[in-house]
Amino acid sequence: MPKNSSAYYALQVRTADASSIRYLYLKSHTDFSEKVGAPLFVAGLGVSYDESVLTELFEIFGAVSQVALHQDKTSALVVFASPSSLKKALRTAAESKALTVAFKEPTETFGLKDWVEQHKAKTPGNRVLQQQLDEWMAQWEAQESQRQAAAATDAADEGWTVVTKQRGRKKNTDSGGTSVGSVAGAVAAAAKSRKSPKQLLDFYRFQARDRRRDNVLELQQQFEQDKKKIAEWKASRRFKPY
Template sequence: MAKAEGAADGGGASTSYRLLPVKIKGPGGGPAVTRYLYIKQHASPADGLPKERALFVAGIPVALQGPPLVELFAQFGEVERAALHGSRVSAVLLYRAAEGLAALLKAAARGRPLELRLPEPQGPCGLKAWVEQHKALKPGNGELQAALDEWMEDWEAEEERKRQEALKAQEDDGWTVVQRHKGRKKNASATGVVVGGVAGAAAAAAQLAAAKQKDPTHSDFYRFQQREQRRSELLDLRAKFEQDKKRIAELRASRKWKPY
């Protein structure tokens, strides 16, 4: 029986490790690789696990880190649970029955290696998996260009929306937006109607009247202007009336009979 002396696994007492050889066969049917595990009963009062069912395993290779480790030791009995250490090179397993741990220790005492065939990987593994993972972090030029085009379309659409809102606000204020075109100058409203000459003036006046009807605030503003204009015209009429009245009095005075 192969043994290796080691420190306790947290229980405080010195215990002996048993050397357990494991032949690992790849999924492709290639040559088996032998790895050696160090096992012993796990006696740690801090964990509160029953000593007759708990197993401590050290020296776990990468190929056995995870479900393959449970599958390997499940050959001797049902494994209730397994806890892999943060370093991933050691673990604690708990058998559902003490007979499972006893059968494992007996097989390790005989020195016969255990055999385990790894399952077929669901995706790329090894170096190929690392290469695929690296490629996934760096998308190609096509995906990058597509993402850039989508961003530019969204940005241009947002800028166009802002421009239309600004033009609409100017139109609501009663302004006629002048756009520069090649050739003769034309006027265009915010709605995109191009106007020019007499017809353009009529169209602009119609838009201005529509804007007054839409917004009561601006309508009140224009009525105020109209009231000021009528008041100014009334003052001018009164001044003209006084002038005419004075002139008529002068004419009447000049027509009186004067014998001398």
């Protein structure tokens, strides 16, 4: 329990259900400008203490003529009609007697406790943070899979066969390390016809890549033609491999 000092007296105030206890600090206010009644300075007020609550509380000691709350609402000035009421209030606090009030303290948090609760809400802990990260990663992976599937569909529509990496297999690459896939002949021919004859060969990286691709296509076409010739020779019995 707070100790009384030469300047202030601690008055213990309890709610009717004994759910909370608050200490109000009382002091005789001698510098009161209006020379009417007996002023008492009260500090340590709760957020639920207004003029009506203070009037009801201190009327136990005598008639209260005026109550003025400070701007910050943590202190107030209670003016008794009689100096004897002021002395009775100070004597009750000095004897460490408790007062019981009918109202209840608010259950919501205020001030520093409210700031602490807000900080805890912003930092829920490692377990909740890990769960949020897992959800975000799962959502990102799903979006990435959809993006890759859409890109593969677009490439297939343009005549490209997408070469994907599979476990236990390697990509087909040429001597330059370029991935090779089958390309529709009509698409490749159209792309080749659109090239400007004034372009410098192998000036850009994509030109060298396209040239290697065209070479592969020519080899594939030559291979198909050779297969047809061999088939024709076999049919005419002109093909004698031995």
